[in-house]
Amino acid sequence: MKRVHVIGAGLAGLSAALAAVRGGAAVTLHEAAPQAGGRCRSYFDDKLGCVIDNGGHVIMGANRAAFAFLDEVGGRAHMVEVAPAAFPFLDLATGERWTVRPNAGRIPWWVFARARRVPGARIADFLHALGILRAGPEDTVAQFLAPGSELYRRLWDPLATSVMNADPREAAAQPMAEMVRQTFFAGEAACRPWVARAGLSRAFVDPALDLLRTRGAVLRTEHRLQRIAFAAGRADALHFADGSIPIDADDAVVLAVPHAVAPSLVPDLVAPDDARAIVNAHFRLGRPAKLPDGLPLLGLVGGTAQWLIVHDDIVSVTVSAGDALAERPNDQVIALLWRDVARAMSLEPDRPAPSRLIKEKRATFAQTPVQVARRPPPRTAWRNLALAGDWTATGLPATIEGAIRSGAAAIESLRKSMPQ
Ligand SMILES: Cc1cc2nc3c(=O)[nH]c(=O)nc-3n(C[C@H](O)[C@H](O)[C@H](O)COP(=O)(O)OP(=O)(O)OC[C@H]3O[C@@H](n4cnc5c(N)ncnc54)[C@H](O)[C@@H]3O)c2cc1C
Structure with a gap:
């Protein structure tokens, strides 16, 4: 050529x-x-007066092609790694906090360790989820993940919704299974989340x-x-x-x-x-945005916001499979999301920070x-x-x-x- x-x-x-x-x-x-x-x-956002992303993105340690790309172009230094792997969560309904900590090695024994897994999760639900590794082309994610269980509500639903940008009840199981294989069954380093340091x-x-x-x-x-x-x-x-x-x-x-x-x-x-939407809001706090544990991301359940990613004085909120939310007026969406951010970060619920809302209506194809x-x-x-x-x-x-x-x-x- x-x-x-x-x-x-x-x-x-x-x-x-x-x-x-x-x-x-x-x-x-x-x-x-x-x-x-x-x-x-x-892009530079005139309203917020700073550079923001079209939406918060997370890549995983397992993403070999992404890291080969970053290394070839010299972009890895502009990423932040969460090491050892940790996924902190907050249940907005109950106020409970926990952190999922995958272990080193290929056998994910962390599912048995109380301090590393999801509170209220039953081992049987984890074992049930293994079935996804044998999923067929017509299967959906939720078929394997015991909807109704605490494990589903507190781990699989937020994880699968963001990975597949679809409700797990409609999301195809096979691509999700591939992702599970490459992360949870590949050890701690493969599970590390990485986010952009400054865009x-x-x-x-x-x-x-x-x-x-x-x-x-x-x-x-x-x-x-x-x-x-x-x-x-x-x-x-x-x-x-x-x-x-x-x-x-x-x-x-x-x-x-x-x-x-x-x-x-x-x-x-x-x-x-067919496509599914992702709704993103960026709030500029005007002072360093810090999450508990000093980690750059936090998963939320029991509210509207799903993931928070922070850098500098910006909190970015992501809602995947956000088609219904994207149809609502912007001021309502911002109010809903700020309520969750304020709760998660102990900020004034009645004093929302300046914000930018981005509704990506065709964020990905409907998977x-x-x-x-x-x-x-x-x-x-x-x-x-x-x-x-x-x-x-x-x-x-x-x-x-x-x-x-x-x-x-x-x-x-x-x-x-x-x-x-
Ligand atoms: C809000 C949001 C959050 C996301 N979060 C994550 C995440 O956390 N982790 C993750 O891994 N992925 C995430 N994704 C998905 C990820 O961003 C996409 O998978 C990836 O960027 C797609 O890249 P692409 O090159 O395939 O497509 P695109 O980025 O869509 O590139 C296609 C390009 O083609 C151009 N184009 C269109 N028509 C024409 C034409 N006729 N002539 C010339 N050019 C044309 C477009 O302008 C565009 O620049 C997210 C996506 C969104 C929207």
């Missing part, structure tokens, strides 16, 4: 671009938005763009692909508002746009066609069994066109790890389908 045109500069596109330059190709990234990063980015773009996006530029790649922002022309079994030209770019015989295209966009560009593409079955592989019917994105068939939930893997997989697929 001489030149690769990467369409979409989210993490999948950036990962594809890095893999292509590693292989010696010239790369042009075409991005519709004014900036790169897609659903994983930071996602600093860790993932800016250093990747810097590296790509030094390797000759070109990023064209506000350059939305409108149409792909096909001829003789290959993508033949890319059409943009400002003109067309012919695709030479040795050139390839990676389409790394969201699931909702790809079918409008690729004829007869079967792709997920139900039906939708998961629609995830396409990277390879397409056109030999020089491959697909990437968290919605492609990575076998993983729609996450940073999946997006980054998909970019490399797209380049790998092109290497196989195109004559060298």
Whole structure:
């Protein structure tokens, strides 16, 4: 491949671009938005007067592709690791606090240790959950997790809802099982949560763009692909508002746009066609935001807010599978979320901090069994066109790890389908 045109500069596109330059190709990234990063980015917020992320993101120690990406671009220093692995929780209904602490080694004996597991959880419920490792393509997460149990309410529900961005009663079990295999059955280090120290773009996006530029790649922002022309079994030209770019015989295209966009560009593409929302609120406290234990994150049950992530004087609140919440007026959502933040952090409930609410209505595709079955592989019917994105068939939930893997997989697929 001489030149690769990467369409979409989210993490999948950036990962594809890095893999292509590693292989010696010239790369042009075409991005519709004014900036790169897609659903994983930071921006300067005028109202809050500081840089915030589009939404709080957590990656796990197990995310090998994400760390390989961070190490290649030099972004790891901009992440904070929770080591040893710990997931602190607060039950807003009862005021109880506990911290889940996975142990070292591959056998998760922490489920038997009172000080490491969820209060009120029964060993039998943990054992029941092992069934998810044998889940079939039509199974949902909740089938294996004993809904109604304390373990479900206090661990599986918050964990699975955030990992799958879907209610566990509708979420596909197989991608969740893969995540469980790679974390809980891989030891403590694989379970460590990592968050961005001062914004996602600093860790993932800016250093990747810097590296790509030094390797000759070109990023064209506000350059939305409108149409792909096909001829003789290959993508033949890319059409943009400002003109067309012919695709030479040795050139390839990676389409790394969201699931909702790809079918409008690729004829007869079967792709997920339903999405779930994530609601995020950022509160700027005006003084350092500290959580109990000094950890950067806290899981909440029994309220509206699900996860808090803090850095500097910002508290970011995440609500996954937040479709119903996203339909409510902004002031109501902020009031609900501030009530939970104030409770969790002992702040004044009647004096909400300045805030920014971000409703990502298409945060991920709806990861139900039906939708998961629609995830396409990277390879397409056109030999020089491959697909990437968290919605492609990575076998993983729609996450940073999946997006980054998909970019490399797209380049790998092109290497196989195109004559060298
Ligand atoms: C609020 C929120 C919280 C999340 N939390 C987590 C988390 O905690 N952990 C985790 O691992 N993952 C999380 N995710 C998921 C993660 O952000 C995504 O999986 C990942 O960023 C997807 O990357 P992508 O490159 O596949 O897609 P995108 O980031 O959507 O990139 C696609 C790009 O294509 C561009 N584009 C669209 N149409 C065109 C066109 N016609 N021409 C050119 N460009 C086009 C878009 O502008 C975009 O930049 C979260 C997502 C959201 C929204």
